[in-house]
Amino acid sequence: MRKVWDLIGGVHPPENKHQSVQDSIGTLPLPEKLVIPLNQHIGAPPKLLVSAGDIVLKGQPLAEPKGMVSVGVHAPTSGQISEISDYPIPHPSGMSARCITLIPDGKDQWIEHKGVDNFRDKTPEELLDIIRSSGITGLGGAGFPSAVKLSARQPISTLIINATECEPYITADDMLMQERPEAIVEGIKILSYLLGEPDEILIGIEDNKPKAYEALEPYLEGTNIELVEFTTRYPSGGEKQLIQILTGKEVPNGGLPADIGIVCQNVGTTHAIQRAIVHGEPLISRVTTVTGKACATNRNYQTLIGTPISHLLEQNGFNQSQCSRLVMGGPMMGFTLENSEIPVIKTTNCILAPTEDELPTPPPAQPCIRCGMCAEACPASLLPQQLFWYAQSQNYERLEAHSLFDCIECGACSYICPSNIPLVQYYRASKGEIRKLAAEKVNADRARQRFEFQKARKEKEEAEKTAKREARKKAAEQARAKAAENATASTEDSPVATSATAKSSAADDIIKAAMARAEAKKASPEEQRAKLERGVVRAESHLETVEQRLQALGSEATDKQREQAQAAIEDARLRLEDAKSKLQAAPESKPDKAKEVMAKVQASPKEALEKKIATLKDRINVTEEKIAEAEDDALKVALQKGLEKQQEKLRDAEQQLKDAPTESTTASTKTEDAAATAIAKAQAKAAAQASMSDEEKLRASITSLQARLKKAQERLVAAEEEGSEHIDALRTGAEKLQAKLTSAETELSELS
Amino acid sequence: MALLKLTSPHAHTAQSTADVMKLVLLATIPGLVALTVFFGWGTIINVLITSAVALICEASVMRLRKRPVMFYLKDNSALVTAVLLGLALPPLAPWWIPVVGTFFAIVIAKHLYGGLGYNPFNPAMVGYVVLLISFPVQMTAWPAPAPLYPAEIDVPGFWQSLQIVLPFFNEAITGTVNGSIDAYTAATPLDTFKHNTGLLVEQLYKKDPLFSQGSWAGIGWEWANFAFLAGGCFLLYRRVFTWHAPVAMLVSLTLCAALFYDGGSSSSHGSPLLHLLSGGTMLGAFFIVTDPVTSATSNRGRLIYGALVGILIFIIRSWGSYPDAVAFAVLLMNFAAPLIDNYTLPRTYGHKKSRKATEKKDEGP
Amino acid sequence: MFELIAQHPIPAALVALGGLAIIFGAVLGFAAIKFKVEGDPIVEQLDSLLPQTQCGQCGYPGCRPYAEAIANGDTINKCPPGGQTTINAIADLLDVEAPTLDEEHGEESDTRTVAYIREDECIGCTKCIQACPVDAILGAAKLMHTVIVSECTGCDLCVEPCPVDCIDMLPVDKGLADWKWDLPPSAEEQIKALRPGDIIASDQDSGDQAA
Known part of the structure; x- marks a missing residue:
């Protein structure tokens, strides 16, 4: 037996898994329409390949990956594209996004496709290309493109297959392992080949899935794949937590599992990769658990991507009047849907339709008494009560010092909180706000740079302008000086001249x-x-x-x-x-x-x-x-x-x-x-x-002086009326003129 | 029914704050019984008075603060404060002692600081300390344990106890002041040690009936402490709190006592057993130090917090002017709790070392 | 030694005091150099807290001038784009009580807006280009102008100068990427929102009173 480390913290909510494992994985009749969101993964949205009215075959690409971190989507069945429009998607916000609506023609006709006979004949790059173009993303969690995760740059020593499925109610992976163990093991072999045959291959499974354990065991004989069972405790299925349980190592803060030589893949994803490589089938359906007391039957189904949830619910005797909320995902990390027309996507592992008794509406939160139960439950060793305190007072600096961003939002703290405080919502809101502020800060810094650059530029321009003005002034002065020189020169010359x-x-x-x-x-x-x-x-x-x-x-x-x-x-x-x-x-x-x-x-x-x-x-x-x-x-x-x-x-x-x-x-x-x-x-x-004679000259000048004086006086009067500030100047001017006039007159009188 | 939009998790434990408080109340029962057996009905009367006053105060404050009264009363937190204060007060104290103490605890120490969860100091201990400083005579008059009563005096029954506690009531009915607490008081083990001059510990244990009739730390007192220890173990078993703070406190107190025991000389401060099993040690360790609101937050912090409370208890008991010290030690450490919190953040998953709460930038691993 | 001191109390005291003065002076001087705080000048810190819209609503030509003004004692509640968050941050930095936003300078708005030029109507006057504090408008004389949306701070300084009123301030679309959870409502709000019958009748009264 392999040494298994303990999960730090964790809780043990009622499992509620037995309801949905009674029957085998079922299939559903084709729905009337399929709505396929364009972007079902983390990363860049793919490039649309079809337009409304196109007839498509099952498995035909509807959109192809654009950029490195991107995957495409494929037609889940044959039919006609009726429209490409904004449609509510499975997202906690309840917002809409671009979706392709496909009306099935009922023929379910496959496009020509072919698998790889022996995957070892292909290079890992070729296989990764197939995985990428088959639209495969992580089926367990956030939906990260699998090809990206599998093309790690670091050498990989451990491959971990996540068969934990720690969330209550969900049994999709459990049933998949029970029914298709061979395909899963083949998928693991493909992954191992892709990662350069790591030393260790571990399948982590909780001890509440004995049937899956038994089903897998025979296929592992003669392989280096090890099936590791450990105590059921939520959230052991978190990637970081599983790594810690199986290897005792911790993924460094801000790093990836690949940094410590580990790659972790979900069993569902492994199965999808096997389908893609061996059978050439893109990811167009997945196993989804339909459960909750508001549904008459609880069962797993091989569900086409894009199937409206209402279709799944109708097939299971859903009682709308009893259902208090509709959850996509499990009761710990799933999100509520406000609309049952929302389609199933690649990451939809469960549709939970509980009654009010099953998952009661939370009562109003009581004050936090800092009892510390949340800290005991936290798998990341955070102090949720302190985070809550700072989230409430919006003290973002303290939140970051308390490592808010190491919170995996597993919900163990909220689950255990005796005061019913929606802790996770506080953390989500604070994280969102911190990210928003950081983005704003980046924008603000750029705006500041631009503003300062503009200011500097304007100052430079201004300086240049003044410099030019100075130069011009100087030039003008020079010109005047020259002119004056010329004038004196000519006067110097002129004495030689005649009478x-x-x-x-x-x-x-x-x-x-x-x-x-x-x-x-x-x-x-x-x-x-x-x-x-x-x-x-x-x-x-x-x-x-x-x-x-x-x-x-x-x-x-x-x-x-x-x-x-x-x-x-x-x-x-x-x-x-x-x-x-x-x-x-x-x-x-x-x-x-x-x-x-x-x-x-x-x-x-x-x-x-x-x-x-x-x-x-x-x-x-x-x-x-x-x-x-x-x-x-x-x-x-x-x-x-x-x-x-x-x-x-x-x-x-x-x-x-x-x-x-x-x-x-x-x-x-x-x-x-x-x-x-x-x-x-x-x-x-x-x-x-x-x-002119001197006398005449004087007379003329007197007349002109008189005219000027008159004008000056008029101006003075006007200025006085207006109360202008130039009055003094005007007055002195007038006085001067007067003086000149008098002197000219005396001169004239002397002359005559 | 309209579909709700709620954040995850959707599942929730059945346990509520009110349940936690109920468990704490339940765990005080052994102690209450032991105190009643050895010291008469006084403790129960105390608890009844403090509870009633606490509920009235809580309700009035909620009314004044325009909060829904029943919603907050139902969390039982006021009751817990009241019961703990009632247990700590000397039995047969005049009625106004619990009333004043509870008023201080609930109105001043709890609600003036913002109510449940916001109070920096343990309300019950604030109430206790206010009384101890203001009314030292009444607060140090402990009745003798019942087995030590002189033959001519009966242990006061419930009715007589009530008359002692409520003299005015007594006067109104019988016209006379019948019975006074003075007749019943005796020194507590810690008092005895404090005022011991010249006797070796061994001699003292032989001479004083308080010790000679008891087993380890004075008759009555040791059993009351055992009862609180039992209640505390029950709470530990039910995971109401972690072991860190109480164990650290008891260990540090034991260590200090062992260090200064000096083999039982006449100036000895008492054996570790005496310190563990007399006064309010166990009540403090499992019901006061574990108060989550006012103690340190992380487990590491609680270890430090508890250990320092233990050391302070010993220091004040041995060299201070008050015989017991749990309340002072706890209040002093309540001051220090935020500081301890700052330096004792747990190491987060993926980080190489733990951080400080006031750290400025995210510096990564 | 003691005799000597006892015999000459005044000189001894002077020597002792002088010695102490020298020692403490040396310690303080050392500390002043060793533990010198080399923080940003306050203006830099203030500037980094301001939203950098450069809108001038505070009455200063840009955020930095306002930061300088605050450093010189101006009130800190003149920045509508930054709103209460910025005021709180500045109050925190300066360790003063955070005032509420001075409505004289404008109101805080939740939605971020950017300028948008109705390009058909633009006559290419370049007036808005000159007004833009962050060079976020592209264009040349007699040519159509356009706003670089990612650089626009939403200061609306370009709206006023436009002679043909072809600039609109449009709210930025909130997409899926910008969506975030809100903080949960407080317990009081939750209690108020409860349906009758969910809580004990007496609380309904007080709940209503509280409302």
């Missing part, structure tokens, strides 16, 4: 200033250049952001998002190119040579246009090449659109170019004109002033 001397020099001054002004206006190429440079920087940073965004999207991005992002990148790149070419096209600024600048101004529109056309053509070429290269349809469409736009732009540019010669000349003449008029005006004014 008009001082007056003409003054006139010259004014002209020069005007010219400088005009020049400054035209000297804007510098400004243009700065603008263009900024454009380039902006385009570059935009491109960068978009690319980063694409990277940030990374693997989790949907294809659509990726396409969008790529389109955005393309757009940004085009903009950047555009900006760069514009920058190239921008004239080199030489502010001190007004004429050259003028020439440039004159010439530039045309040149720029030509350049623009050239770059546009280039870009069109590039885009065309890209379209040719692009594989993705969506990207192609996006590029095509871009191309059209570019072509349009090109046409525009060409049109402009055509117009340009005339337009640009007029434009330049206009600018020339404006400058010339300004010069002419200044010259005229200066000439007039020069020709």
